[in-house]
Amino acid sequence: MSEEMDKKESCCSTHNCSSSKEPVNSIPEPAGCQDDCCKDTSTDQEHPAVSRSGQKNDYMVHGMDCPACALTIEKAVRSMEGVSQVQVNYSTGKMQVIAPNTLALAALPQTIKKLGYTLEPIQAKGKARVYNIEGMDCGSCARTIENHLKNVPSVSSVSVNFSTGKMTVEHDNSVEDIMKEVSKAGYKASLVSSRKQNVAHRTDRSGWNLVVLSGVFLALAFLGSYANMPPLWLNLLYALSIVIGGYKPAKSAFYALKSRSLDMNVLMTAAVLGAAAIGQWLEGATVVWLFALGNVLQTQSIEKTRNSIRSLMDLAPPEAWVKRGGEWVKKPVEEVSVGDVIVVKPGEKIPLDGEITVGESSVNQAPITGESIPVDKQAGDQVYAGTLNEHGTLEIHVTKLADDTAVAKIIRLVEEAQEQKAPTQAFVDKFAQIYTPIVFIGAILVMVFPPLFSFGTWGEWFYKGLELLVVACPCALVISTPVAIVSAIGNAAKNGVLIKGGAFLEIAGAVQAVAFDKTGTLTEGRPTVTQVIPMEGTEADLLSMARTMEEYSTHPIAQAVVQYADKQNIAAQPGTEYNNIVGKGVQAMIDHQIYYAGNVRLFEELNVPLVSVQNRVKELQEQGNTLVLVGTAKKLLGMIAVSDTIRETSAQALQDLKQVGVKEVIMLTGDNEGTARKIASETDVSRYFANLLPEDKVTAIKKVQAEGKTVAMVGDGINDAPALATADLGIAMGGAGTDTAMETADIVLMADNLEKLPHTIQLSRKALQVIKQNIWFSLIIKFVALILIFPDILTLWLAVLSDTGAALLVILNSMRLLRFKR
Numbered sequence: 018m019s020e021e022m023d024k025k026e027s028c029c030s031t032h033n034c035s036s037s038k039e040p041v042n043s044i045p046e047p048a049g050c051q052d053d054c055c056k057d058t059s060t061d062q063e064h065p066a067v068s069r070s071g072q073k074n075d076y077m078v079h080g081m082d083c084p085a086c087a088l089t090i091e092k093a094v095r096s097m098e099g100v101s102q103v104q105v106n107y108s109t110g111k112m113q114v115i116a117p118n119t120l121a122l123a124a125l126p127q128t129i130k131k132l133g134y135t136l137e138p139i140q141a142k143g144k145a146r147v148y149n150i151e152g153m154d155c156g157s158c159a160r161t162i163e164n165h166l167k168n169v170p171s172v173s174s175v176s177v178n179f180s181t182g183k184m185t186v187e188h189d190n191s192v193e194d195i196m197k198e199v200s201k202a203g204y205k206a207s208l209v210s211s212r213k214q215n216v217a218h219r220t221d222r223s224g225w226n227l228v229v230l231s232g233v234f235l236a237l238a239f240l241g242s243y244a245n246m247p248p249l250w251l252n253l254l255y256a257l258s259i260v261i262g263g264y265k266p267a268k269s270a271f272y273a274l275k276s277r278s279l280d281m282n283v284l285m286t287a288a289v290l291g292a293a294a295i296g297q298w299l300e301g302a303t304v305v306w307l308f309a310l311g312n313v314l315q316t317q318s319i320e321k322t323r324n325s326i327r328s329l330m331d332l333a334p335p336e337a338w339v340k341r342g343g344e345w346v347k348k349p350v351e352e353v354s355v356g357d358v359i360v361v362k363p364g365e366k367i368p369l370d371g372e373i374t375v376g377e378s379s380v381n382q383a384p385i386t387g388e389s390i391p392v393d394k395q396a397g398d399q400v401y402a403g404t405l406n407e408h409g410t411l412e413i414h415v416t417k418l419a420d421d422t423a424v425a426k427i428i429r430l431v432e433e434a435q436e437q438k439a440p441t442q443a444f445v446d447k448f449a450q451i452y453t454p455i456v457f458i459g460a461i462l463v464m465v466f467p468p469l470f471s472f473g474t475w476g477e478w479f480y481k482g483l484e485l486l487v488v489a490c491p492c493a494l495v496i497s498t499p500v501a502i503v504s505a506i507g508n509a510a511k512n513g514v515l516i517k518g519g520a521f522l523e524i525a526g527a528v529q530a531v532a533f534d535k536t537g538t539l540t541e542g543r544p545t546v547t548q549v550i551p552m553e554g555t556e557a558d559l560l561s562m563a564r565t566m567e568e569y570s571t572h573p574i575a576q577a578v579v580q581y582a583d584k585q586n587i588a589a590q591p592g593t594e595y596n597n598i599v600g601k602g603v604q605a606m607i608d609h610q611i612y613y614a615g616n617v618r619l620f621e622e623l624n625v626p627l628v629s630v631q632n633r634v635k636e637l638q639e640q641g642n643t644l645v646l647v648g649t650a651k652k653l654l655g656m657i658a659v660s661d662t663i664r665e666t667s668a669q670a671l672q673d674l675k676q677v678g679v680k681e682v683i684m685l686t687g688d689n690e691g692t693a694r695k696i697a698s699e700t701d702v703s704r705y706f707a708n709l710l711p712e713d714k715v716t717a718i719k720k721v722q723a724e725g726k727t728v729a730m731v732g733d734g735i736n737d738a739p740a741l742a743t744a745d746l747g748i749a750m751g752g753a754g755t756d757t758a759m760e761t762a763d764i765v766l767m768a769d770n771l772e773k774l775p776h777t778i779q780l781s782r783k784a785l786q787v788i789k790q791n792i793w794f795s796l797i798i799k800f801v802a803l804i805l806i807f808p809d810i811l812t813l814w815l816a817v818l819s820d821t822g823a824a825l826l827v828i829l830n831s832m833r834l835l836r837f838k839r
Contacts, residue, residue, distance in 0.1 A: 072115065072116060072117065072118060073113055073114075073115055074113070074114045074115075074116065074122060074138070075111060075112070075113050075138070075139040076111065076112045076113075076114070076125075076136050076137060076138055076139060077110055077111060077112075077136070077137040077138075077139060078090060078105065078110055078111070078112050078129065078134050078135070078136060078137075079110070079134060079135045079136075079137065080133060080134040080135055081105075081110060081134060085281050085282075085449075085453075085490060085492065085495065086134070086281075086282075087105040087106065088105075088446075088450075089132060089282075090103075090105045090112065090129065090132060090134065091103050091104070091105045093128055093129075093132055094112070094114060094125065094128060094129075097121075097122075097124065097125070097128060098121070099116050099117055099121030099122075100114060100115070100116050100121065100122070101115050101116065101117075102114070102115040103115070106499075111139070112136075126176070133265060133268045133282075137176075137185070138176055138185050145174075145185055145186065145187045146185070146186055146187075146188070146192065146195075146208060147184070147185050147208075148184045148185075148186065148195065148196075148199070148206040148207060148208055149184075149206065149207045150162065150177065150184050150199065150204055150205070150206055151204065151205040151206075151207075162175075162177045162184065162199060162204060163175050163176070163177050165198065165199075165201065166186065166195075166198060166199075169188075169190075169198055171188050171189045171190035171194070172186060172187070172188045172190075172195075173187045173188065173189075174186070174187045175187075184199075184206065192208050196208075225313055227261055227262060227264075227265070227309060228262065228306070228309045228310050228313055230261050230262075231258045231259075231261040231262030231263075231302075231305065231306050231309060232258075232262075232306050232310075234254050234255075234257045234258035234261065234302075235254075235255070235258040235302045235303065235306050237254050238251050238254035238255045238258065238298075238299070238302065239299070241254065242299075251298070252298050255298035255299060255301065255302040256293075256298070256302075258302040258305065258306060259289060259293070259298075259301055259302050259305045262302075262305040262306050262308070262309040263285075263286065263289055263305040263308075263309070265309075266281075266282040266285055266286055266305075266308065266309070266312075267282070267286045270282040270283040270285075270286040270287075281490040281492055281820075284453075284457070284486045284487060284489050284490050285304065285305075285308050285486075285487065285490075285817070287483075287486050288301075288304060288483045288484075288486045288487050288813060289301045289304055289305055291479065291482075291483045291486075292304065292480075292483060292813055295476050295479060295480065297480070297813070300812065300813045300814060301813075303813070303814040303817075304487070304813050304814055304816075304817045307814060307817045307818055307821060308817050308821060310821070311817070311820075311821025311822070311824065311825060312821070314821075314825050332366070332384050332385075332402070332403030332424050333350065333366060333367070333368055333369070333402040333403040333419075333422065333424055334350070334365070334366050334368045335349060335350060335368075336348060336349055336350065336368065337350050337353050337359045337368035337369060338359055338360045338361075339353055339357050339358070339359050340357070340358040340359070340360065340412075345360060350368050350369055350402075350419040351419050353368075353369060353415055353418075353419070354415070354418070355415055355416060355417065355418060356414070356415065357414075357415045358374065358412055358413065358414055358415070359371070359412070359413050359415060360410065360411070360412050360413075361406045361410070361411045361413060362406070362410050363378070363406060363407065363408045363409060363410065364405075364406070364407070364408075365405075365406055366402075366403060366404065366405055366406070367380070367400050367401065367402055367403065367404050367405075367406055367411075367413065368402055369402050369413070369415050369417065369418075369419060369422060370399070370400070370401050370402050370415070370416055370417040370421075370422045370423055371399075371400060371413035371414050371415045371416045371417070372397065372398070372399055372400070372413065372414045372416055373394055373395060373396050373397065373398050373400060373411055373412070373413055373414075374396060374412050374413065374414050375396060375411070375412035376395075376396070376409050376410050376411040376412055377393070377394065377395045377396075377409050378393075378394055378406050378407060378408055378409035378410075378411055379391035379392065379393055379394070379407045379408060379409075380392055380393075380394045380400055380404050380405065380406055380407065381404060381405040381407055382401065382404045382768075383404075383513070384403045384404060384405075384424070384511075385401045385403055385404055385423055385424060385427070385513060385767055386513040386767040386768035386769075387511075387512040387513025387514065387767065387768055387772070387773045391407055394411070399416075400413060401422065401423045401424065402419075402422040402423065402424050402425075403422075403423075403424040423767070427510060427515060427767070430515050430517065430765075440519075440520060440523060441498050441519075441523060441788055441792075445494055445495060445497065445498055445792065446495065448491075448494070449491045449494060449495045452489075452491055453489050453490060453491060456485060456486075456488065456489035457486065457489050459485055459489075460482040460483070460485035460486045460489060461482065463478055463481050463482040463485055464478055464479050464481075464482035465478075480813070481806055481807065483813060484806045484811055484812075484813055484816045485803075485806060487813060487816035487817055487820060488799060488802045488803055488806070488816055488819075488820065490820060491795065491799065492820055492821070492823075492824040493791070493794070493795035493798065493799075493820065493823035493824040493826075493827045494792065494795035494796065494799070496791075496824055496827055496828060497788060497791030497792050497794075497795050497827050497831075498519070498788050498791070498792070499519075500827070500828050500831035500832070501784055501787045501788045501791060501830075501831040501834060502519040502522055502784065502788075503831075504784075504831050504832055504833075504834035504835045505522055505780055505781070505783075505784035505834045505837075506519075506522065507835055508780060508834055508835055508836075508837055509777060509780060512773055512776060512777075513766065513767040513768050513773055514764065514765070514766055514767065514773050514776070514777045515764065515765040515767065516763075516764050516777070516781075517762075517763050517764065517765075518763075521746060521763040521764055522781050522784055523781070523784075523785060524727065524729075524745055524746045524763070525729065525746055525764060525777060525778055525781035526778075526781035526782045526783075526784060526785035527727050527785070528679060528727050528728070528729045528745070528746060528778060528781075529679065529680045529681065529726040529727050529728075530679065530680060530681040530682075530683060530721050530726040530727070530728045530729070531674060531679050531681075531682055531683065531728070531729045531730075531731060531774075531778075532683040532684070532685055532717070532718060532721065532728060532729070532730045532731065532740070532744065533682070533683065533684050533685065533702075533730075533731045533732075534685055534686070534714070534730075534731065534732040534733065534737045534740070535661075535684055535685065535686035535688065535693070535696060536573065536661060536686070536687075537573070537733050537750075538667075538731055538732060538733065538750060538771070539663060539664065539667045539671075539684060539696065539700055539702075539771075540661040540662060540663050540664060540667070540696065541661060541662050541663075541664055542573055542661065542733075543573065543577075543661070543662075544573055544574050544577045544643065544659045544660060544661040545577055545581070545659065545660065546577055546578060546581035546657060546658070546659055547642060547658045547659065547660050548637070548642070548656075548657070548658040549581075549655070549657055549658075550633070550655055550656045550657070550658070551654070551655040552630075552648075552652075552653055552654055552655045552656075553652075553654050553655070554654070554655075557585070557587050559647055559654060559655040559657070560578075560581070560582045560585060560587045560657075561582070561587050561588065561589060561590050562590060562607060562612055562614075562647055562654070563578050563582070563614050563645065563647050563657055564578065564579055564582040564583075564587065564588075564589040565589040565590045565591075565592040565605055565607055565612075566592070566595070566603045566604065566605045566612065566613075566614040566647075567579050567603065567614060567645075568589055569595050569603070570597070570603055574643060574645065574659050575603075577659050578645060578657055578659070590607050590608070591607070591608075592605040592606060592607045593605070593606045594606040594611070598613075598615060598619060600710050601615045601616060601618055601619035601622070602614050602615015602616060602619045602645075602646075603615065610649060611649065611650065612647070612648070612649055612654075613646075613647070613648060613649065613650070614645055614646070614647050615645070615646060616644070616645075616646065617634060617644065617646060617689075619646070620646050620648065620653065623650045624650075625648060625649075625650065625651065625652060625653055626652070626653070627653065630653065630656070633656075634656070635691070637656075637658050638689045638690070638691035638692060639691035639694075639695070640660075640691070640695070641660050641691065641692045641695035641696065642658040642659060642660045642692065643658075643659045643660065643661075643688055643689070643692055644656050644657070644658055644659075644689075645657040645659060660692075663696065663699055663700060664770055664771070666770040666771055666772045667700055667770075667771055668699065668700045668701060670770075670771035670772060670774055670775060671700050671701050671702065671771075672701055673775035674774065674775050674778065675701075676775070677775050677778050677779040677782065678778070678779075678782060679778060680726070681703045681704060681721075681726065682701070682702050682703045682704075683702065683703065683704050683705065683706070683717075683721065684696065684697055684700070684702045684704075684705040684706070685705070685706050685709055685714045685717055685718075685740065686705065686706070686707055686709060687707075687708065687709050687710065688707055688708070689707060689708060690707045690708065692707070693705045693706075693707035694707075711739060711740075712739065714737065714739065714740040715739050715740055715743045717740075718730060718740055718743045718744050719743060722744075722745070727745045727746075728744045728745050728746070729744055729745065729746040729747075729748055730743070730744035730746070730747055730748065731748045731749075731750060731771070731774070732747075732748075732749065732750070733749065733750060733751060741762055746763050746764065747762040747763045747764070748762055748763070748764045748765075748766065748774070748777075749762030749764070749765050749766070750765075750766045750768075750769060750770070750771065751766070751767075751768070751769035764777060780834070780837055783834065783837055784834055787830060787831055787833065787834060790830060791827045791830060791831065794823065794826070794827065794830075795823055795827060798819055798820075798823040799823075801819075802816055802819045802820075
């Protein structure tokens with residue numbers, strides 16, 4: 018076989034074991050496979066629903082208005098008996114709890130409720146269904162429905178969330194039966210499609226209503242002070258403003274203190290109570306109103322960021338026309354099975370992944386792959402849910418269930434990515450945990466020690482201490498990183514790129530060199546035979562012999578030889594004792610004689626005389642051909658020249674990478690020097706490594722890393738798994754068509770080309786820039802606020818404005834990443 022072929026055929030393909038990043042111990046190891054590539058070197062990966070410490074349970078937490086809320090909830094839940102691990106992600110509004118069983122979490126909803134938040138279990142696959150409930154106007158309504166359904170024998174569990182208007186039920190009877198039972202309780206239920214569970218919640222106006230009402234009383238009192246209103250009435254109006262606007266924060270503060278957490282609610286409530294205690298009613302009411310206003314604006318802004326991913330749920334239609342007998346029946350996509358045939362008319366979105374059986378059309382795949390130009394499709398081609406059928410009616414054989422489509426996997430992977438903390442975020446969180454208690458203690462010391470030593474009045478220093486309490490919460494700093502990361506990951510997803518987490522986003526932003534596998538990445542990966550050169554006999558004899566040996570190989574070059582022979586109507590000869598010679602070629606017994614097909618190295622090791630063809634071999638290789646030599650252990654019978662074509666988008670993508678700041682573009686190939694040089698010149702590659710075995714690609718990556726560069730490796734996610742794992746960042750291409758690519762790489766380009774890679778690198782660099790802007794802005798605002806306290810320039814309301822205003826500006830700055838375009 019050719020040099021390109023033998024480099025691709027690793028020991029993993031020889032032993033039929035996995036070369037992906039999936040744990041090897043999930044696949045039965047073939048007997049006798051002792052190669053290093055087959056040994057389990059993966060990190061311990063638990064089952065997605067179970068950990069060694071217990072069972073994972075996922076929830077949506079509603080009501081969080083700052084990152085400190087997440088920390089408060091984590092501390093409270095972690096202290097519950099039976100809980101081994103808990104993680105709350107403010108950016109996505111999700112919480113994951115690990116406990117031995119669901120019984121250990123029976124008190125969880127009540128615990129969260131005491132903290133001032135509401136909990137919604139995320140539906141697991143199985144019998145659980147989610148319903149919208151209409152007619153509830155208070156929390157007791159939810160309890161009424163729950164108590165009613167608990168008495169229904171076919172219902173095993175029920176949870177009604179008043180704030181979201183949703184109900185999650187595990188039941189054995191029909192959906193219609195559940196709807197009837199809810200109607201008996203006086204309410205109306207409607208089933209929510211599982212794909213749309215996380216679509217943006219209905220706008221909650223209660224926060225705005227409280228802000229407006231609190232503001233009205235504040236304004237009346239402020240105007241009353243100029244109209245000589247009695248002090249008692251003024252204070253009463255201020256008190257009403259404080260109670261209306263500050264009830265929720267005060268309630269949350271109470272439960273935060275019970276869980277020994279110092280969040281913004283605690284600090285703000287203490288500051289307001291202190292202001293009231295020293296008679297600063299106007300200050301206290303202004304602080305509450307600004308804090309409530311800031312929280313509402315922050316919540317709305319962060320919801321827009323969350324909705325950037327939730328909106329992906331709308332890509333695929335909820336129903337499909339399914340062929341049943343001779344009729345077409347409209348069904349929810351969840352009820353469509355693999356093997357069903359669906360029809361999609363012109364202008365409609367494709368509801369499920371499948372293969373076209375009848376019809377031709379152009380399909381706009383931009384929502385999945387990010388490709389701007391529609392792709393022509395015909396019978397036998399794959400199509401994806403969420404893509405648009407532009408013209409022509411298509412009949413599609415369904416190949417994946419609704420939960421397993423490409424778009425479903427995109428949503429699942431992106432949501433998981435948003436919940437992973439980046440290194441910068443982890444550092445900022447640790448800093449905030451130290452900063453807040455230090456400033457809190459400092460505030461107490463400021464209140465006590467200066468007046469104790471007669472450096473001013475108690476009231477004066479008490480007020481300064483209250484200001485320090487407000488400045489103590491690093492909301493803007495804590496929120497600076499996660500919102501930027503969520504926004505960037507959302508932007509990438511909409512452009513057909515999956516970034517698996519904030520850590521990988523940060524690495525992508527720091528990449529200095531990008532290495533590419535040649536075949537299938539820079540080139541089409543579909544080589545064709547260009548010349549057949551027999552030394553003995555005819556071309557037909559040579560092709561027949563080559564086909565006999567190559568038919569059992571799945572390598573692209575082997576298949577090219579077989580396909581060419583097939584087009585020439587040349588059949589294979591009878592053969593036995595087929596064997597793959599790793600890294601060199603193949604062999605077979607034909608007519609009681611062993612024949613070989615492989616690269617030059619194979620025939621050199623067999624000591625076959627090649628002097629007479631050396632010049633011809635060199636000439637063909639310099640023209641960019643890969644050679645398949647055919648012969649016995651004693652003589653060469655002929656050569657077959659095969660070449661690959663460069664992808665149209667590759668050269669432009671590599672130029673764009675250099676424009677966005679990538680210093681070096683590298684090509685890794687198993688091809689000979691001549692072929693590598695030719696491809697490199699046509700694609701503007703900075704540097705190339707030729708004649709590489711699979712393990713040599715790893716060595717090449719390490720060599721570049723040793724030069725002090727951060728290296729990204731781009732491959733197909735399967736054959737290049739070792740190199741992808743070795744690089745600082747693994748990028749797989751063609752994720753829409755291969756599940757393995759989605760699972761193995763750190764970043765996945767859904768399209769089968771490099772078009773979106775420059776956008777991904779530039780987006781990552783922009784995200785790092787935004788994160789740095791946010792962090793520095795937050796720190797400077799805090800520093801300035803701390804300095805202005807002691808010259809009596811800062812007031813309580815200015816301190817609140819600086820804190821909530823800074824947090825809001827940081828969120829808005831991060832949201833720019835949602836609209837970033839290269």
